[in-house]
Amino acid sequence: MSYAATHDQHDDHHGAPKNFFQRWCMSTNHKDIGTLYLIFALTMFFIGGSFAMVIRAELFKPGLQLVQPYFFNEMTTMHALVMIFGAIMPAFVGLGNWMIPMMVGAPDMALPRMNNLSFWILPFAFALMLSTLFLPGGGPSGGWTMYPPLSLQSDSLAYVVFAIHLMGISSIMGAINIIATILNMRAPGMDLLKMPVFVWSWLITAFLLIAVMPVLAGAVTMLLTDKYFGTSFFNPGGGGDPVLYQHVFWFFGHPEVYIMILPAFGIISEIIPTFARKPIFGYKAMVFAIASIAFLSFIVWAHHMFAVGLPLGADIFFMYATMLIAVPTGVKVFNWVSTMWGGSLTFETPMLFAIAFVILFTIGGFSGLMLALVPADFQYQDTYFVVAHFHYVLVTGALFAIIGATYYWIPKWTGNMYSEFWGKVHFWNSVVWVNVLFFPQHFLGLAGMPRRIPDYNVAFANFNMISSIGGFLFGASQLIFLGVLIHCAFFSKKKAADRVWEGARGLEWTLPSPAPHHTFDVPPVIHDEELAHGNVHA
Amino acid sequence: MAAASLALASFGGVAHADPHPWQLNMEPGVSTWSHVPYDLNNISLAVCVVIGILVFGAMFVAMFRFRKSRGAVAEKWSHNTMLEVVWTTVPVIILVALAYLSTGGLTSWADTTGSQMTVKVTGFQWKWRYDYVSYMGKSIDKVGFMSKLDQQSDETRQLGSGMDPYAVKVGNENTYLLNVDKPLVVPVDTKIRFVITGGDVIHSWWVPALGWKLDAIPGIINAAWTNIKTPGTYRGQCAELCGQDHGFMPIVVVAKSKADFAKWLSEQEAESKKAPPPPAPFDAAAQSAAQGG
Amino acid sequence: MTQPMTDKDATGNRRGVRRTVTILVAVVIGFYLLAFLQILLMK
Numbered sequence: 010m011s012y013a014a015t016h017d018q019h020d021d022h023h024g025a026p027k028n029f030f031q032r033w034c035m036s037t038n039h040k041d042i043g044t045l046y047l048i049f050a051l052t053m054f055f056i057g058g059s060f061a062m063v064i065r066a067e068l069f070k071p072g073l074q075l076v077q078p079y080f081f082n083e084m085t086t087m088h089a090l091v092m093i094f095g096a097i098m099p100a101f102v103g104l105g106n107w108m109i110p111m112m113v114g115a116p117d118m119a120l121p122r123m124n125n126l127s128f129w130i131l132p133f134a135f136a137l138m139l140s141t142l143f144l145p146g147g148g149p150s151g152g153w154t155m156y157p158p159l160s161l162q163s164d165s166l167a168y169v170v171f172a173i174h175l176m177g178i179s180s181i182m183g184a185i186n187i188i189a190t191i192l193n194m195r196a197p198g199m200d201l202l203k204m205p206v207f208v209w210s211w212l213i214t215a216f217l218l219i220a221v222m223p224v225l226a227g228a229v230t231m232l233l234t235d236k237y238f239g240t241s242f243f244n245p246g247g248g249g250d251p252v253l254y255q256h257v258f259w260f261f262g263h264p265e266v267y268i269m270i271l272p273a274f275g276i277i278s279e280i281i282p283t284f285a286r287k288p289i290f291g292y293k294a295m296v297f298a299i300a301s302i303a304f305l306s307f308i309v310w311a312h313h314m315f316a317v318g319l320p321l322g323a324d325i326f327f328m329y330a331t332m333l334i335a336v337p338t339g340v341k342v343f344n345w346v347s348t349m350w351g352g353s354l355t356f357e358t359p360m361l362f363a364i365a366f367v368i369l370f371t372i373g374g375f376s377g378l379m380l381a382l383v384p385a386d387f388q389y390q391d392t393y394f395v396v397a398h399f400h401y402v403l404v405t406g407a408l409f410a411i412i413g414a415t416y417y418w419i420p421k422w423t424g425n426m427y428s429e430f431w432g433k434v435h436f437w438n439s440v441v442w443v444n445v446l447f448f449p450q451h452f453l454g455l456a457g458m459p460r461r462i463p464d465y466n467v468a469f470a471n472f473n474m475i476s477s478i479g480g481f482l483f484g485a486s487q488l489i490f491l492g493v494l495i496h497c498a499f500f501s502k503k504k505a506a507d508r509v510w511e512g513a514r515g516l517e518w519t520l521p522s523p524a525p526h527h528t529f530d531v532p533p534v535i536h537d538e539e540l541a542h543g544n545v546h547a
Numbered sequence: 548m549a550a551a552s553l554a555l556a557s558f559g560g561v562a563h564a565d566p567h568p569w570q571l572n573m574e575p576g577v578s579t580w581s582h583v584p585y586d587l588n589n590i591s592l593a594v595c596v597v598i599g600i601l602v603f604g605a606m607f608v609a610m611f612r613f614r615k616s617r618g619a620v621a622e623k624w625s626h627n628t629m630l631e632v633v634w635t636t637v638p639v640i641i642l643v644a645l646a647y648l649s650t651g652g653l654t655s656w657a658d659t660t661g662s663q664m665t666v667k668v669t670g671f672q673w674k675w676r677y678d679y680v681s682y683m684g685k686s687i688d689k690v691g692f693m694s695k696l697d698q699q700s701d702e703t704r705q706l707g708s709g710m711d712p713y714a715v716k717v718g719n720e721n722t723y724l725l726n727v728d729k730p731l732v733v734p735v736d737t738k739i740r741f742v743i744t745g746g747d748v749i750h751s752w753w754v755p756a757l758g759w760k761l762d763a764i765p766g767i768i769n770a771a772w773t774n775i776k777t778p779g780t781y782r783g784q785c786a787e788l789c790g791q792d793h794g795f796m797p798i799v800v801v802a803k804s805k806a807d808f809a810k811w812l813s814e815q816e817a818e819s820k821k822a823p824p825p826p827a828p829f830d831a832a833a834q835s836a837a838q839g840g
Numbered sequence: 841m842t843q844p845m846t847d848k849d850a851t852g853n854r855r856g857v858r859r860t861v862t863i864l865v866a867v868v869i870g871f872y873l874l875a876f877l878q879i880l881l882m883k
Binding site (some may be wrong): 120184185192196197198220223226230234531 | 841842843844845849853856857860861864865867868871872875876878879
């Protein structure tokens with residue numbers, strides 16, 4: 010219990026700014042900015058989720074009952090753009106902002122004012138993007154991938170491109186901040202190979218962001234100039250090639266999906282050891298696996314293009330490279346299971362989400378392996394089999410990790426325990442309904458149902474109805490999460506200890522709960538036995 | 548003739564070419580190559596199921612055996628070099644096996660040489676166009692047509708039409724959104740080369756029974772081949788988002804015996820050789836009346 | 841427990857941050873310039 014309470018950790022002599030505008034709009038505090046990102050991400054999650062409700066409502070029965078096909082395409086496009094760029098990515102940035110400085114013993118991020126700018130760009134970018142739904146021609150409807158020539162038919166293109174540029178700049182600045190912080194501001198004694206896996210995962214993800222966000226910017230700028238400034242990058246009539254866009258886009262797009270999962274891997278590697286009361290199995294292998302996956306992510310992009318008519322050699326190369334990623338990913342899964350094996354396990358809500366992640370993300374990985382096999386992919390490409398795959402890795406993968414992390418760290422952020430009962434209600438509803446929602450979509454894809462269609466032949470009706478019911482109930486279950494969060498932040502009477510969880514190790518657990526506005530103004534002494542990975546042998 | 552061949556396809560012991568309710572897995576298809584994706588799908592699925600049972604099994608055993616509430620005390624180890632070597636190399640071996648099978652299948656798909664027939668497919672917003680280019684070494688002139696969603700499906704799918712998708716049938720088979728006005732007719736037992744392109748945006752030509760799909764891209768001519776073993780009617784859909792009616796531009800391929808196909812083809816060629824009807828003489832009064840005086 | 845943070849450490853950190861940021865910003869600007877150069881060349 011004696012966490013070496015010092016004058017310094019409690020002597021937060023100026024605390025948080027009293028003025029609301031000063032505190033929340035002009036913040037330079039990583040905790041407040043982290044909170045802003047998380048609240049923003051949660052809001053966007055419900056907005057993107059409501060678009061999904063429209064989709065599943067229309068797909069509930071064969072025939073068109075609710076929306077015109079063009080609007081349906083707007084919904085599928087915006088659902089993806091909002092979830093990817095507005096919910097998942099900002100949520101990970103929020104978690105990183107909150108936890109990275111505390112985990113490495115730093116007082117704040119390296120560039121606190123740029124941190125604030127990175128956040129505040131986002132509400133403006135999304136207001137712009139969402140407002141296109143109210144344009145006379147509607148919002149973007151060519152898919153989040155925006156393939157030309159189709160995407161050039163959209164009148165909303167300029168607004169969406171500008172919004173994407175803004176989001177990209179926000180991400181790039183955030184990534185620079187994270188790298189500068191981790192490389193330069195660790196407390197003395199916090200060697201790189203003693204850092205929590207979550208910090209490693211964000212360090213590597215930040216490099217991916219810097220490498221590929223400019224590529225996305227280039228791709229969408231070329232779309233803009235093709236439409237408005239007379240270029241012909243993608244127009245065969247002018248000597249261009251639509252497939253060029255796909256190469257440039259997916260060179261961004263594939264690392265992007267790893268950007269969305271590597272921090273999740275880091276989170277799971279924090280949660281499982283705590284509730285197994287056992288160190289993470291194979292710490293160095295875990296770090297090395299994340300780095301290998303990040304490297305491989307650059308050379309597999311054309312597996313999104315197997316039906317495009319690539320040369321045989323290209324198909325073969327990208328197939329082999331894609332299959333290779335299964336090896337480090339498998340190592341991670343085996344290591345998580347080995348951490349549990351021989352431990353002393355308890356099953357609080359964060360652990361439940363982490364366990365569900367390992368099982369269900371692995372299922373998503375299995376369908377990914379099947380998709381990698383090119384001749385099989387000829388039947389899977391652009392069907393609901395692909396939709397099932399990426400929703401397993403993104404929803405039961407990335408999203409469950411984010412939710413698990415929130416349950417895990419919110420007692421540190423607020424000083425209050427959340428309701429364990431309602432957390433478990435949220436968990437069980439989520440895990441059951443998410444499978445009812447997405448598992449049948451594998452069957453739909455195998456039976457031949459294409460994606461991005463608002464209506465379908467009656468043979469697909471049964472599984473579509475089941476999936477839609479799962480969708481409505483999964484969506485409703487997330488309201489339980491909202492209730493748990495609000496109760497925890499404002500109404501919970503149960504106070505949290507500094508070391509909230511018995512098995513938790515790491516610098517963040519030496520701080521009071523709630524963590525004071527300023528922490529580690531003076532660097533802490535690093536005691537190896539206090540760290541999760543201080544005694545690293547191999 | 549058409550009804551008889553349809554009856555044969557439906558009841559003649561042929562595997563389902565079209566989706567059926569509660570369908571769980573893909574079909575082996577009807578071409579000489581279509582078993583390749585089917586086999587790969589089943590083999591890779593089996594591999595994944597086995598690995599899943601092992602991994603999830605270990606997790607469930609761990610969750611039971613090592614619960615704190617059961618008195619488990621945590622071990623301290625965090626390494627096991629032999630285990631780590633095994634679970635790195637065994638997956639590599641499995642992947643090499645899968646890669647070998649896939650490479651063979653892909654190489655055979657990519658070889659369009661030796662084709663006895665060529666058909667050109669063009670994707671438009673929102674219909675397909677088929678042009679017959681050559682058959683048995685002879686080039687075909689002026690046999691080409693547009694193929695779009697059948698009228699009954701089109702009327703039924705309108706928003707709020709109140710019409711019942713279950714009522715759109717051909718015989719006993721529900722063909723809602725899977726039928727066209729003019730299907731592509733081809734012979735069986737013939738290596739047919741498809742040259743596929745797009746007329747406006749990217750589309751994708753997909754008939755699951757043939758085992759593959761290929762994008763129809765403006766400015767690019769993609770090529771694929773098929774050799775259908777069994778006469779029948781095979782249905783597919785556009786498989787690349789192409790705008791508002793992406794879900795409403797299906798594909799129907801009718802495979803006939805070689806004799807029937809030859810007969811059909813000569814009928815089509817005769818049709819196209821007939822002189823078109825003379826244009827109606829220009830009627831100035833009717834023209835200005837139509838334009839509102 | 842804390843350890844002393846001297847001005848030397850703080851200066852070292854500050855220099856390190858500036859070096860890191862300079863390198864990364866140079867890389868990003870480089871990527872953007874490459875992209876725009878490519879756009880111009882291909883126009």
